[in-house]
Amino acid sequence: MVTAFLKVGEEEPPSRLAYDNRVQPSPVAHLDGNAHRSFEEGLFWQALPAYGQLSADEFLSYRFQIKNTLSNSTPIATQKLLDFVRENAGDAFAQDVLLGLARAPMSVQITPYTLSRMDWKNPYTCPVRTQFLPLGSRLHVDHPMLTLDSLGEKADSPVPGLVHRYYDRVLFLPQSTCPVYCRFCTRSYAIGQDTQQVVKYKLEATPAAWKKAFAYIAEHPEVEDVVLSGGDFYNVAPPHVQYIGEALLNIEHVKRIRIATKGLAVNPSRILYDPAWTQAVINVANQARSRFKQVFIHTHINSAQEMTWVTRDALKVFAENGVVVRNQSVLLRGVNDTFEAMSMLVKRLGACSIQPYYVYQHDLVQGVEDLRTSLATTLQLEKQLRGVTAGFNTPTFVVDAPGGGGKRVAWSYDYYDRPTGISIFSAPSVKPGKHFFYFDPLHTLEPEVQAQWSDPAAQNVMFENALSHLHL
Numbered sequence: 001m002v003t004a005f006l007k008v009g010e011e012e013p014p015s016r017l018a019y020d021n022r023v024q025p026s027p028v029a030h031l032d033g034n035a036h037r038s039f040e041e042g043l044f045w046q047a048l049p050a051y052g053q054l055s056a057d058e059f060l061s062y063r064f065q066i067k068n069t070l071s072n073s074t075p076i077a078t079q080k081l082l083d084f085v086r087e088n089a090g091d092a093f094a095q096d097v098l099l100g101l102a103r104a105p106m107s108v109q110i111t112p113y114t115l116s117r118m119d120w121k122n123p124y125t126c127p128v129r130t131q132f133l134p135l136g137s138r139l140h141v142d143h144p145m146l147t148l149d150s151l152g153e154k155a156d157s158p159v160p161g162l163v164h165r166y167y168d169r170v171l172f173l174p175q176s177t178c179p180v181y182c183r184f185c186t187r188s189y190a191i192g193q194d195t196q197q198v199v200k201y202k203l204e205a206t207p208a209a210w211k212k213a214f215a216y217i218a219e220h221p222e223v224e225d226v227v228l229s230g231g232d233f234y235n236v237a238p239p240h241v242q243y244i245g246e247a248l249l250n251i252e253h254v255k256r257i258r259i260a261t262k263g264l265a266v267n268p269s270r271i272l273y274d275p276a277w278t279q280a281v282i283n284v285a286n287q288a289r290s291r292f293k294q295v296f297i298h299t300h301i302n303s304a305q306e307m308t309w310v311t312r313d314a315l316k317v318f319a320e321n322g323v324v325v326r327n328q329s330v331l332l333r334g335v336n337d338t339f340e341a342m343s344m345l346v347k348r349l350g351a352c353s354i355q356p357y358y359v360y361q362h363d364l365v366q367g368v369e370d371l372r373t374s375l376a377t378t379l380q381l382e383k384q385l386r387g388v389t390a391g392f393n394t395p396t397f398v399v400d401a402p403g404g405g406g407k408r409v410a411w412s413y414d415y416y417d418r419p420t421g422i423s424i425f426s427a428p429s430v431k432p433g434k435h436f437f438y439f440d441p442l443h444t445l446e447p448e449v450q451a452q453w454s455d456p457a458a459q460n461v462m463f464e465n466a467l468s469h470l471h472l
C-alpha cells in the first residue's frame, strides 16, 4: 500500500477513493434562485393520512405534539410507531425499521412535526428520516475505536450533571430527556431510554443536584460561560427555566448562558402555541441584558427540509425580543454532506435570522457508522462552502476531539493520512501536550485497510506510523 501524508496547509491530492466523489465542485449550485427563502407554507402535515383532517390549531398545539409523539418506549408504543411507518412507507420498510430498532444504541422518539417533514415517498433517502429512524439494512460495521462516550465527558465531570473541560466554560446537564432522540447523539451513554444494546448511565437531574452544580460554579470564579444542555433544555419546565436562569445570573462571574435545544427543529410550534417556555427564556434574557450579561439560544437543525413557515414564525418571536439564535449542525452522511444540501441549509438558517455557528464532524459514537463521513469530506465541503454567503454567516467546521480535547477547527489537524483514515489533533490551551485521534469510518477505506483495523498488531503499526510523523 502506498501511503500519502498530508502536512498542515498542504494541498490535498485528487482522491483515489470513490467515496468522496459525492462532494464535487458545483460552482453555480448556490445560485439557487433564492429557493432557500421559500419556506413550505400551509397545512403541509395534511399530506399524511394520520393528520389529514387537522387544522393548524389542532396539529400545532403543544398538547397534540406531546400526546402524539411516537416512540419505542413500550411494546405498545413500538407497535404504534411501526403501524405509522407501515401506513406511509409499506410493510418492507417497516420491517427494516424493526431490524434497525434492535441494533440501535438510541431509543426512538419523534414528534408529529418531524414525522410530517419526512419524505415518505422516498424514505430510504429522506434526510429527516435518516436522522431519527434506524434501518437494519443500512447499518455498517463499527470502527474498533468507537465508544459510547467518545468525548470523555464522564471523566471531566466534577459533580453530577456538570462537565468542566475548558478553563472558563462549563456544560450543565439539568435533565436527560429530549423532545426527540437523534440516532447520532453524542451522549448515547446517557440520553433516552435503555435500548436492547445499551443500558444508560443515569444523569442525576433533580433540583438537589442542580444546587450542587450552582455551588461548584460559584466556587470557580474562572467560569464565565454556562452551556445548558442535556437532554434538551426544551424539556425543562418554564418555572425551572426561570429558576435555573436566575440562579446562574446571580453568580457574579457568570457572564453568558447558552441554551442548547433541538426544539426549534423538531417542535417549533411550541414557541407560538405554548408561550410559557418562550416567555421564561425571554425573561431570563432580559434580566441578563439588564446586568450586562448575555443569553443565547443554540439550536440544532441539520437539513433545510426541517424548516417551514412554522420555524420562520417561531424565530421571529426571538428576533423581536432581542434573543440571538445560533445553529450547530452535525455533518451527516445522506443528510447534509453535499455542497447543495449544506449551502441550502446555511442560507435558509440565515433567512430565519439564525447564525450558522458550527458544523461538527460526527463524533466517534457506536452504532451509527452509516452516518459518519471522512474528515476529507468535511475539508472539501468547508472549502466549497466558503464564499457562498457572508463570512459571519458561514459555519466553522470542527472536530470535537475524541477523549476530551474540545472543539478543533477541522483543517487544524497535525496529521491526516487518508488511506488509514487516521487524523491527529492537539489542543494546547485545553489539554497541553496531549494528542487526540479521529478515525474515518471503515466503509470509506480500501478493503485491505479495513482488514488491518481488525488486527490489533496492524492497528499498532498504523498508530506508531501516525505518531512518528508528528514533530514531538
Ligand code: SF4
Binding pocket: 177, 178, 180, 181, 182, 184, 185, 186, 187, 191, 230, 231, 232, 262
Ligand atoms: S436533542 Fe441533542 S441531546 Fe437530545 S438526542 Fe438529539 S443530539 Fe442528543
